[in-house]
Amino acid sequence: MKHHRLTIACLVASLASPLALADAKKDAEMLKLASSSGCMTCHSIESGKPGPDGLKPIGPAWADVAAQYRGKPGATEFLTRVVQEGSNPYSSHWKNRVSGIAMPPNAVAITPANTRELVSWILLLK
Numbered sequence: 001m002k003h004h005r006l007t008i009a010c011l012v013a014s015l016a017s018p019l020a021l022a023d024a025k026k027d028a029e030m031l032k033l034a035s036s037s038g039c040m041t042c043h044s045i046e047s048g049k050p051g052p053d054g055l056k057p058i059g060p061a062w063a064d065v066a067a068q069y070r071g072k073p074g075a076t077e078f079l080t081r082v083v084q085e086g087s088n089p090y091s092s093h094w095k096n097r098v099s100g101i102a103m104p105p106n107a108v109a110i111t112p113a114n115t116r117e118l119v120s121w122i123l124l125l126k
């Protein structure tokens, strides 16, 4: 537990600047939720970070997700459903831009309400 908290503290410290959100408490809360829900095994926050072994990242950086969906009507609803139910490998939204073919369903790891909160936060990333 202690180690886990330390990891999160480091994560928050190293990510503090690119987030550029006014609410540091909210950032810390959302990063904690994301890591405890397993999202950070496949996603990074900042754009342009390579994946394991220098390959393309497994999932899209959340700053790229924000750039792609921000301002689109229904984006929060849509992405909440994709995160809960997983994505379709036959119609990847991030084909050739990430190494992962599809996102598995995350409903086992995170509630719909928490997913919605996390997705709303993701959409604000710069």
Ligand code: HEC
Pocket: 034, 037, 038, 039, 040, 041, 042, 043, 058, 059, 060, 065, 079, 082, 083, 087, 088, 091, 092, 093, 094, 095, 098, 099, 100, 101, 102, 103, 104, 106, 109, 110, 118, 119, 122
């Ligand atoms: C096992 C790896 C993995 C995990 C764990 C994972 N994702 Fe993903 N995620 C992906 C991949 C791969 C994609 C790209 C899917 C595609 O191309 O359609 C993706 C796409 C997304 C998208 C964009 C969806 C779209 O249709 O454009 C969001 C938002 C997202 N993930 C959020 C999350 C959140 C929040 C969590 C944690 C609850 C999470 N992911 C956990 C691999 C993962």
